[in-house]
Amino acid sequence: MTGFTHTLGxxxxxNAADIYVEIAGNPTGEPLVLLHGGLGNMMDFNAIVEHLPEQFQLIGIDFRGHGKSTLGNAPLTYRQYQADVEAVLDQLEITHYSVIGFSDGGITALRLAAAQPSRIRALVTIGAHHQLDSDDPVLDIYAAMTANKWRTLFPDNVAQYEATNPEPDFERLVPAVVALWTETTAYPGEAVRHISAPTLMVRGDQDHLCTRAHTLSLGELVPQADLFNLPGTGHDALNEAPALSIAGITPFLLQHCTESSSTQAFSTSPA
Incomplete structure (x- = not known):
C-alpha cells in the first residue's frame, strides 16, 4: 500500500478546529483507523502501511494541533481526541471500523472501544496504558517535557510539524500536550472493562513509558486482550521494528476482521 503523504486528504x-484526515489503501476495503502518538502525526505509520493487507481502507487522522490539524481553542484531552475521531468518522459515514493506536492514539482507541455501544471490531494498541496513578513516575517524565527539550530530542519531527501545520505554534502545542498527559482523570481507567472488541496489546519490552505492569494491568481488565511483547524495542516499537510488529498485527487483524466481515456493513464517502 501507499503511505500517507499529507497531500491527498x-x-x-x-469544534473550532480543522481536523485533517487522509485515506489510503483499498478505497472500498474494510475501514482501519490509524491514530498516532503525542507530538507525532499519521505519517508515523508509514513504516508499516505498505505491509498491511490490501483488504483494508486506511484512515489516518491527525489529532488537533498535530500534523495538518489546527489546534483550535478546546483544551487537549483524551475525551476531546475521542470526540474528534468520532466526529470525523461520522462525517465520513463510517459506522464500524478497526483501530491501530500508538501511545496517545492507543489511549484514545481504548476510550473509543469502551464507549457504548461500541463501533470497533478489532483493536490494536501500541505502548498505551489505560490509567496512571497520581504517584506514577511516568507523570514526572511527562511534566518535565518542554518545547525546547522536544526540539533537542526530535529536531526532524519539529521541522516536519512546522512545515506541515497550517497554524504552527510549537511553544503553545507542547504545554497543551503535557496537560493532556498529566490529566489522570481523562484516561479511560476502569471503563476498559466494557471493551468487547478483540484487543491486541503491543509493547516494546524496553518501553519506559508503558511498563510491563501497565500493560498487564490493562490485560486483566479487557476480556479479550492478548499481549504481543517485542524484545529489544522501546516505546516506538512500530518504527524500531516494523517487520516484527507487522508479523503480529496482521494475523490478528485478518482473523478478527474476516470473522465478522460477512455480518458487518460499511459505508464511506470519498476523501
Missing amino acids: QSLPI
Missing part, C-alpha cells in the same frame, strides 16, 4: 471542521 481533507480537513474537516470540528
